[in-house]
Amino acid sequence: xxxxxxxxxxxxxxxxxxxxxxxxxxxxxxxxxxxxxxxxxxxxxxxxxxxxxxxxxxxxxxxxxxxxxxxxxxxxxxxxxxxxxxxxxxxxxxxxxxxxxxxxxxxxxxxxxxxxxxxxxxxxxxxxxxxxxxxxxxxxxxxxxxxxxxxxxxxxxxxxxxxxxxxxxxxxxxxxxxxxxxx
Amino acid sequence: xxxxxxxxxxxxxxxxxxxxxxxxxxxxxxxxxxxxxxxxxxxxxxxxxxxxxxxxxxxxxxxxxxxxxxxxxxxxxxxxxxxxxxxxxxxxxxxxxxxxxxxxxxxxxxxxxxxxxxxxxxxxxxxxxxxxxxxxxxxxxxxxxxxxxxxxxxxxxxxxxxxxxxxxxxxxxxxxxxxxxxxxxxxxxxxxxxxxxxxxxxxxxxxxxxxxxxxxx
Numbered sequence: 239x240x241x242x243x244x245x246x247x248x249x250x251x252x253x254x255x256x257x258x259x260x261x262x263x264x265x266x267x268x269x270x271x272x273x274x275x276x277x278x279x280x281x282x283x284x285x286x287x288x289x290x291x292x293x294x295x296x297x298x299x300x301x302x303x304x305x306x307x308x309x310x311x312x313x314x315x316x317x318x319x320x321x322x323x324x325x326x327x328x329x330x331x332x333x334x335x336x337x338x339x340x341x342x343x344x345x346x347x348x349x350x351x352x353x354x355x356x357x358x359x360x361x362x363x364x365x366x367x368x369x370x371x372x373x374x375x376x377x378x379x380x381x382x383x384x385x386x387x388x389x390x391x392x393x394x395x396x397x398x399x400x401x402x403x404x405x406x407x408x409x410x411x412x413x414x415x416x417x418x419x420x421x
Numbered sequence: 422x423x424x425x426x427x428x429x430x431x432x433x434x435x436x437x438x439x440x441x442x443x444x445x446x447x448x449x450x451x452x453x454x455x456x457x458x459x460x461x462x463x464x465x466x467x468x469x470x471x472x473x474x475x476x477x478x479x480x481x482x483x484x485x486x487x488x489x490x491x492x493x494x495x496x497x498x499x500x501x502x503x504x505x506x507x508x509x510x511x512x513x514x515x516x517x518x519x520x521x522x523x524x525x526x527x528x529x530x531x532x533x534x535x536x537x538x539x540x541x542x543x544x545x546x547x548x549x550x551x552x553x554x555x556x557x558x559x560x561x562x563x564x565x566x567x568x569x570x571x572x573x574x575x576x577x578x579x580x581x582x583x584x585x586x587x588x589x590x591x592x593x594x595x596x597x598x599x600x601x602x603x604x605x606x607x608x609x610x611x612x613x614x615x616x617x618x619x620x621x622x623x624x625x626x627x628x629x630x631x632x633x634x635x636x637x638x
Contacts, residue, residue: 247488269488273495341469360470385431392462 243272246292249362253293256357257300271296290364294372344394352387359384430456434463
């Protein structure tokens with residue numbers, strides 16, 4: 239378990255940050271992930287699957303928390319439509335280059351589910367099947383979301399480069415703040 | 422209006438197209454500047470993401486020790502729960518053994534006390550008790566040292582007839598007394614002497630030893 243922790247804790251933390259959006263919740267999520275992993279380590283038969291297994295635990299724990307808070311419906315509804323949530327990725331005192339900052343900002347401008355899928359694909363190099371298993375969705379859904387996420391990210395970066403629009407989802411996909419009664 | 426082939430850019434870049442489809446798209450790339458621009462942009466994004474990924478490889482300060490403390494505490498709680506559960510199981514098993522033991526010993530003691538109760542008729546040692554007619558339901562039991570024979574069942578008959586042998590059944594684990602012959606089977610047998618009644622007392626449990634002893638008549 240110590241080896242698992244030493245090897246994967248930073249990556250798990252990064253993913254937890256992507257899911258939770260706050261450092262405090264991400265830290266709790268990482269703690270709970272490794273406690274769960276300790277409890278169920280007998281289920282891990284293949285060491286090469288450890289990384290995907292840990293990420294799956296993290297995603298499942300996050301979904302459980304959302305269910306307890308009654309926020310799961312909100313997340314499901316927001317799969318394709320969500321306001322910007324800036325993920326405070328660690329910088330560790332390094333100067334973040336402007337282009338790097340813009341890429342991060344572009345990712346943060348994506349809907350939540352697309353951010354998660356893009357993170358798992360781009361940062362963790364998981365396959366479509368692995369991402370599907372971690373997030374509990376179909377591989378086809380992962381493929382469609384990933385394709386859309388990359389298109390949107392390129393569009394966000396072009397918009398940032400142009401400086402014409404802030405990094406927010408297009409109005410067509412944004413949820414209304416309140417539902418207006420139809421007459 | 423973009424050609425439909427442009428929609429296949431990400432499929433091509435991610436390696437999702439078949440070889441034939443990939444070749445067809447490469448032909449399209451040669452002719453479509455928009456797709457070439459998107460391809461270049463996506464490649465720089467991929468490079469930056471890879472760089473970002475390798476740059477973020479440390480946890481925030483203090484988080485490692487907090488997580489380790491949390492995991493150790495969880496491990497200790499788990500160990501404590503296992504020990505408590507094992508102790509509870511052991512204590513329950515011990516309690517059951519003690520209770521069972523006391524029930525059995527009380528059972529044995531009650532039977533022994535019933536056998537040794539002072540209310541029983543105890544004529545002089547080694548004498549055959551009482552006398553009665555055949556119709557009398559009283560039974561006689563040979564006594565040894567003034568106490569009813571608890572372990573051995575001896576059948577005797579005092580008559581003038583020649584000695585006969587009778588089976589002496591030894592069932593040490595069964596106790597039958599005059600006061601409580603319920604553990605045995607009592608059988609009255611007539612003798613030549615109307616004043617003497619012979620009694621067979623069989624233990625209800627199967628006897629382990631059978632020994633023949635002479636009957637003095």
